[in-house]
Amino acid sequence: MSNLEIQREEIIEIVGTQYEGRAINHADLRLQQKLVMKRQKDNIHDANAILMLTQDGKELGFIPKGQASLYAPAMDSDKYRFDVEIIKTEYDPVRPILIVRIVAEFQNLSEEGAERRVVSFIQNIV
Numbered sequence: 001m002s003n004l005e006i007q008r009e010e011i012i013e014i015v016g017t018q019y020e021g022r023a024i025n026h027a028d029l030r031l032q033q034k035l036v037m038k039r040q041k042d043n044i045h046d047a048n049a050i051l052m053l054t055q056d057g058k059e060l061g062f063i064p065k066g067q068a069s070l071y072a073p074a075m076d077s078d079k080y081r082f083d084v085e086i087i088k089t090e091y092d093p094v095r096p097i098l099i100v101r102i103v104a105e106f107q108n109l110s111e112e113g114a115e116r117r118v119v120s121f122i123q124n125i126v
Contacts, residue, residue, distance in 0.1 A: 006070050006080070006104050011087065014052050014061035014098040025058040026089065026096035035060070035084040035100060039075050048072035052084070052100065060098055074104065081105045 017023060036053045043049035050063040050071055063071060074080045081104075088099035 006074050008105075009101060009103045010067070011099060011101055012063055012067055014100060015064050017061040017098055018095040019061075020059070022059050022061055023093050023096050025054065025060055026091050026098060029054075029060075029086055029089040029091070029098070031086055031089065033086045035086065037063070037071070037075065037082050037084055037102070039072060041076075050075065052098070071102075071104075079107055081107055 017026060034055060036055055038051045038053055040049040040051050041047060046062075046065050046068060048065065048068040048071075050068045052060045052062065054060065062068065071082075075082070083103045083105070084100050086098065087101050088097065090097040
């Protein structure tokens with residue numbers, strides 16, 4: 001994948017905020033709060049699924065399928081770093097609204113840098 005396939009910066013409305021008890025996780029969100037993108041390769045609805053989480057792991061919803069089909073290969077390549085922040089949040093116990101800004105940064109890692117990332121990843125799962 002080339003770094004031209006995804007936008008450097010994109011505004012995305014998160015979907016699925018109302019399912020599986022996620023709505024309550026939106027109650028305390030605030031503008032400019034940093035979020036985390038997590039790949040879900042085993043998601044039965046979408047092999048490119050990307051779940052949006054708070055930094056402490058609370059599920060908020062998903063990137064829409066069309067955009068996830070671009071971001072998933074970029075995430076899988078480990079050549080990008082993604083910064084995500086909330087730019088709009090409206091809590092509603094039925095269907096919360098969450099709009100985020102995703103900034104993608106292409107990382108041209110050296111061999112040593114790539115090795116450090118692999119070691120760090122392994123340490124985090126042990």
